[in-house]
Amino acid sequence: MINPGINNAEILIIGGGPAGLCAAKAAAELGAHVIICERDRFLGGQLVKQTHKFFGSEKQSAGKRGIWIGENLTKEIEENENIVVLKNAAVVGYYEDGVVGVMQNNTFIKIKPEKTIIATGAAEKFLVFPGNSLPGVYGAGAVQTLMNVSGVKPANRVLMVGSGNIGLIVAYQLKQAGVEIAAVVEAAPQVGGFLVHASKIRRGGIPVLTRHTIVKAYGKDQVEGAVICKLDETGNPIPGTEQDIECDVICLAVGLTPLTEICAQAECDLKYIKELSGHVPIVDENLQTTTNGVYVAGDITGVEEASSAMVEGRLAGYAAAESLNYGLEKAPALKEEAREELRELRAGPMGLTILKGMEKLNAEGGHVHANLNRYSE
Amino acid sequence: MRIKDHPILDFERNEKITFTYNGQSIEAYANESIAAALHASGIRVFGHGVKLHQPRGLFCAIGNCSSCFMTVDGVPNVRICTTYPEEGMVVEEQVGRGVAWSD
Numbered sequence: 001m002i003n004p005g006i007n008n009a010e011i012l013i014i015g016g017g018p019a020g021l022c023a024a025k026a027a028a029e030l031g032a033h034v035i036i037c038e039r040d041r042f043l044g045g046q047l048v049k050q051t052h053k054f055f056g057s058e059k060q061s062a063g064k065r066g067i068w069i070g071e072n073l074t075k076e077i078e079e080n081e082n083i084v085v086l087k088n089a090a091v092v093g094y095y096e097d098g099v100v101g102v103m104q105n106n107t108f109i110k111i112k113p114e115k116t117i118i119a120t121g122a123a124e125k126f127l128v129f130p131g132n133s134l135p136g137v138y139g140a141g142a143v144q145t146l147m148n149v150s151g152v153k154p155a156n157r158v159l160m161v162g163s164g165n166i167g168l169i170v171a172y173q174l175k176q177a178g179v180e181i182a183a184v185v186e187a188a189p190q191v192g193g194f195l196v197h198a199s200k201i202r203r204g205g206i207p208v209l210t211r212h213t214i215v216k217a218y219g220k221d222q223v224e225g226a227v228i229c230k231l232d233e234t235g236n237p238i239p240g241t242e243q244d245i246e247c248d249v250i251c252l253a254v255g256l257t258p259l260t261e262i263c264a265q266a267e268c269d270l271k272y273i274k275e276l277s278g279h280v281p282i283v284d285e286n287l288q289t290t291t292n293g294v295y296v297a298g299d300i301t302g303v304e305e306a307s308s309a310m311v312e313g314r315l316a317g318y319a320a321a322e323s324l325n326y327g328l329e330k331a332p333a334l335k336e337e338a339r340e341e342l343r344e345l346r347a348g349p350m351g352l353t354i355l356k357g358m359e360k361l362n363a364e365g366g367h368v369h370a371n372l373n374r375y376s377e
Numbered sequence: 378m379r380i381k382d383h384p385i386l387d388f389e390r391n392e393k394i395t396f397t398y399n400g401q402s403i404e405a406y407a408n409e410s411i412a413a414a415l416h417a418s419g420i421r422v423f424g425h426g427v428k429l430h431q432p433r434g435l436f437c438a439i440g441n442c443s444s445c446f447m448t449v450d451g452v453p454n455v456r457i458c459t460t461y462p463e464e465g466m467v468v469e470e471q472v473g474r475g476v477a478w479s480d
Contacts, residue, residue: 039440040459046439051385065385090440123441135421135434142438145458150413151388153378177380221422221432259441 012113017045018306019298019313020119021073026317028082030327039090044070049148060307094265115320122256122299130216136223140170140253147177155249160184165193167253185212256303269368275357276302286319314338396466411457
């Protein structure tokens with residue numbers, strides 16, 4: 001089906017995670033033909049390592065483990081005749097003429113889609129401290145991949161930095177994998193994630209130290225320990241409160257940032273929005289960017305949860321299919337249903353930040369970046 | 378070290394694959410990236426920085442960053458966190474930035 005010349009496509013979806021898969025399913029449901037490019041050898045994105053049960057409502061598979069949601073979505077996608085899946089296929093460029101370059105097993109594939117949905121997700125943020133380049137300073141997602149996908153014990157004793165949901169959940173999962181957690185440190189005065197997750201790990205005897213931070217990591221060729229300290233009310237280290245923590249892994253769970261490189265290449269206008277965790281594309285009510293025919297869904301629109309990523313995927317998928325005249329009767333109601341679910345998911349206290357960020361994104365002004373990758377006009 | 382008993386997950390370890398890392402024989406199973414198999418064998422220094430030659434290891438494990446670049450079957454700059462071992466594969470620590478290759 002894929003040929004050495006230009007491959008025309010109706011809808012190309014970049015990224016086979018929760019947002020991309022739900023977008024594909026929605027677009028195909030209305031009759032559109034879809035190609036999904038996924039750079040890894042499996043679909044599901046980060047769902048493959050989510051062993052915890054999801055929140056939300058039944059519509060978003062609440063109460064089910066992420067790993068189960070990923071497996072089921074993958075099965076549905078692979079059985080769908082309207083969807084072609086390219087695995088081991090990394091999108092490497094979005095060209096000026098709308099051609100998307102893909103590398104699959106050392107072969108360069110050219111795809112020219114009528115509509116594109118970018119669902120590339122997010123990347124883990126880093127933290128600056130002496131010793132942060134030592135082997136053993138890992139992103140929380142990396143630790144999760146090692147233990148939940150590969151079944152490799154990532155450490156013997158871990159210092160977790162950050163108490164958002166990821167930090168709390170990964171600390172709990174490490175414990176399940178037989179790893180000792182020295183402590184969870186959190187710079188803010190209160191725990192960042194849901195209290196139910198925090199209570200679970202506190203019950204397990206793991207200290208959660210708020211107003212604490214990492215001072216440095218040490219070790220000869222790899223992490224052998226860390227120094228932490230207390231922070232005062234203004235967030236400055238309090239001298240004399242340093243504490244030595246013996247550990248072989250320092251796990252950074254300090255947030256994620258949207259992966260918008262392809263948006264920038266597609267000349268979508270981007271704005272820096274702190275509440276959405278980085279540069280995000282400006283979108284309309286259909287999640288279409290300022291580049292006609294280019295849509296986005298999932299963490300790329302602002303870092304949230306897999307539940308909202310899946311609903312955003314549906315919204316973008318229906319919208320892209322509708323713009324190609326598929327399902328014109330059904331699409332408006334389906335899109336509105338997805339928007340309503342997003343409003344519900346963002347109704348809690350965690351949603352406040354996202355809503356504030358979206359308000360800033362939609363407001364006039366603010367520095368807009370486009371043509372980030374353009375050398376000359 | 379590999380996880381044997383897990384309250385939720387089952388890890389299939391039926392087929393064993395052997396590859397070499399810097400000449401040393403390494404065992405791997407399905408679902409294990411090269412990075413995971415090395416980690417399971419106790420190897421987690423994956424290279425040294427190009428400029429300061431400090432030891433470097435894994436960071437993201439999902440193919441985003443460039444912290445785990447290695448030379449695999451002669452090809453440099455391969456992200457070993459999203460590359461899976463094959464029987465007889467030759468994996469080597471990469472020295473420097475790597476040079477372009479041709480088939």
